[in-house]
Amino acid sequence: MSTLFPPLTQARIQGMAAYQALCDEAERDYAGYWARLGREYISWKQPFTKSLDDSQAPFFKWFEDGLLNVSYNCLDRHVEAGRGDRTAIIFETDDGQVRNTSYSQLLALTCRLANALKAKGVKKGDRVVIYMPMSVEGVAAMQACARIGATHSVVFGGFSAQSLRDRIQDAGAVALITADEQLRGGKALPLKAIVDDALADGACPTLKDVIVYKRTGGAINWTAHRDHWLHELTEQQPETCEPEWVDAEHPLFLLYTSGSTGKPKGVQHSSGGYLLHAALTTSWTFDLQDSDVFWCTADIGWVTGHSYIAYGPLALGGTELVFEGVPTYPDAGRFWQMIQKHKVTVFYTAPTAIRSLIKAAETTPAVHPKNYDLSSLRILGSVGEPINPAAWLWYYENVGGSRCPIMDTWWQTETGGHMITPLPGVTPQLPGSCTLPFPGIQAAIVDETGHDVPNGQGGILVVKKPWPSMIRTIWGDPERYKKSYFPEELKGYYLAGDGASRAADTGYFTITGRIDDVLNVSGHRMGTMEIESALVSHTELVAEAAVVGRPDDLTGEAICAFVVLKRSRPTGDEAKAIANELRNWVAKEIGPIAKPKEIRFGDNLPKTRSGKIMRRLLRSLAKGEAVTQDTSTLENPAILDQLAKAN
Ligand code: PRX
Numbered sequence: 072m073s074t075l076f077p078p079l080t081q082a083r084i085q086g087m088a089a090y091q092a093l094c095d096e097a098e099r100d101y102a103g104y105w106a107r108l109g110r111e112y113i114s115w116k117q118p119f120t121k122s123l124d125d126s127q128a129p130f131f132k133w134f135e136d137g138l139l140n141v142s143y144n145c146l147d148r149h150v151e152a153g154r155g156d157r158t159a160i161i162f163e164t165d166d167g168q169v170r171n172t173s174y175s176q177l178l179a180l181t182c183r184l185a186n187a188l189k190a191k192g193v194k195k196g197d198r199v200v201i202y203m204p205m206s207v208e209g210v211a212a213m214q215a216c217a218r219i220g221a222t223h224s225v226v227f228g229g230f231s232a233q234s235l236r237d238r239i240q241d242a243g244a245v246a247l248i249t250a251d252e253q254l255r256g257g258k259a260l261p262l263k264a265i266v267d268d269a270l271a272d273g274a275c276p277t278l279k280d281v282i283v284y285k286r287t288g289g290a291i292n293w294t295a296h297r298d299h300w301l302h303e304l305t306e307q308q309p310e311t312c313e314p315e316w317v318d319a320e321h322p323l324f325l326l327y328t329s330g331s332t333g334k335p336k337g338v339q340h341s342s343g344g345y346l347l348h349a350a351l352t353t354s355w356t357f358d359l360q361d362s363d364v365f366w367c368t369a370d371i372g373w374v375t376g377h378s379y380i381a382y383g384p385l386a387l388g389g390t391e392l393v394f395e396g397v398p399t400y401p402d403a404g405r406f407w408q409m410i411q412k413h414k415v416t417v418f419y420t421a422p423t424a425i426r427s428l429i430k431a432a433e434t435t436p437a438v439h440p441k442n443y444d445l446s447s448l449r450i451l452g453s454v455g456e457p458i459n460p461a462a463w464l465w466y467y468e469n470v471g472g473s474r475c476p477i478m479d480t481w482w483q484t485e486t487g488g489h490m491i492t493p494l495p496g497v498t499p500q501l502p503g504s505c506t507l508p509f510p511g512i513q514a515a516i517v518d519e520t521g522h523d524v525p526n527g528q529g530g531i532l533v534v535k536k537p538w539p540s541m542i543r544t545i546w547g548d549p550e551r552y553k554k555s556y557f558p559e560e561l562k563g564y565y566l567a568g569d570g571a572s573r574a575a576d577t578g579y580f581t582i583t584g585r586i587d588d589v590l591n592v593s594g595h596r597m598g599t600m601e602i603e604s605a606l607v608s609h610t611e612l613v614a615e616a617a618v619v620g621r622p623d624d625l626t627g628e629a630i631c632a633f634v635v636l637k638r639s640r641p642t643g644d645e646a647k648a649i650a651n652e653l654r655n656w657v658a659k660e661i662g663p664i665a666k667p668k669e670i671r672f673g674d675n676l677p678k679t680r681s682g683k684i685m686r687r688l689l690r691s692l693a694k695g696e697a698v699t700q701d702t703s704t705l706e707n708p709a710i711l712d713q714l715a716k717a718n
Pocket of ligand 1: 455591
């Protein structure tokens, strides 16, 4: 057995026996287990009488006849319990200013915003797109939607006008909340201008109102009747707003994410089941206590920012840090400096951030974490991509002072919350392994026919039983939901899309990466097809494109595109210039995160005689490996030599 690192000695769930008892309880009475937790963690306006309804599988329902309001659970109930003065959010701006918002204040802001939305005619079931910087107002916007039963869809501020437009159209959104500009790393990014672009030429006829939070005061264009300042709308509104009580299955949000084919899909989440798991995992995985200062560095545009900024910590009445900026500004010691300043106790970030900060500390010793007092930390977390053992160890030793356990949390946009993760107080950790399923989650590894694979071997990661915070459907496309996540050959198991293995001795899970055409670049999920479509939409230049991933020390995976131009194959400076043009094109179509790291030009792509692009060969070429696969079915084997080299 490899070296295991000890769990915390004191935590909410104490010891492996307590963990096992929870797993056994779920095993004995699955619906009853979740019902018990649903009653403990959520305040219901009207209690549910049934926990799981699987009569329409794979369209599962949880706690369906229970009535609740998510924002009531995150805000009012703490104020009613006399905890209104507790700090909900410590907000730090890009340039280091700090503003504390108490639960009472966050409730008041949320209510004003909820009233403003109602005054604009937004009602239960309507979709509202949120395109906001990291801010208290961004969190309040999500809570305000929840309060009136509107379904929000947050779009990450790094997505382009085109991506934003696609999402507004697909969701049929009636209103959008944005900011004039977003400030990150000392630079202002024009959010409102991107919104104007997305809505240009009547592209989004359902969208009636744009609410603009004034962040920087930078110059923006204004469309009368459509655009409204957030502060003007809210200052006219009362500080109270009766919550809209919704049934537990009411869609709390849509969040678009990439699949292996076609356009991004709108993952639909529920209110009751989702909130339960967001709260429960924040409680058990991070052992959140009143004395903690919790910091999740994700953006609210991703699912991590939903579950572990906007909902989980607030549902528990915790105190959390919300950060506007980037880890490298004004220098790469920013995270450590903020942990020191705010006495952060639980810190949750992504492997990519850790790897880039390792690199920075190597070149600039002044930003090494050892220069900061990080003794407040007690638990660390990792999310979004596999964490390589070297980065794990550095994080453990240099950030956690060899004292803090690391929760390597495996989960997805679709799962709503942690699925496989160590628990503090319970699980000895193994660098690079997300260890064991969260109590009640039936994660397993199977072969292509859905049969269990023995420990020690790799296979397909599935979840055998539905769980409360699972995706409910793909917005507007239930067939795609069934096909993507519940393929017939897998016996009704949820297909995660990842490969994994379990250790023969400990049963610990290790994620080996996606088994579909989805890439994970810096913890951002992207479909190869999406990037290919963006490239070929440059109709003037591009005839054909194929995109693959290759391992990258810093970003986990890097995007490598093979492109055939409509004109002859460029070389030298010309190739560089065209590659640059195409990279910028992709940034404009999707967003800067989708820019290929490398573009190679060929006269053709490796294809079978029936015309299918052989991507596995391209993957080898992108990695710089010699092609060892059988190439006898290739129409044009000579092309491999050409594509093996950078331009
Ligand atoms: O491949 C897995 C990887 O990220 C994918 C989910 O991406 P997304 O929906 O964007 O959600 C990211 C935040 C939860 C998974 O299919 N992934 C996520 N966490 C881990 C991981 N891979 C390995 N280890 C993890 N801890």
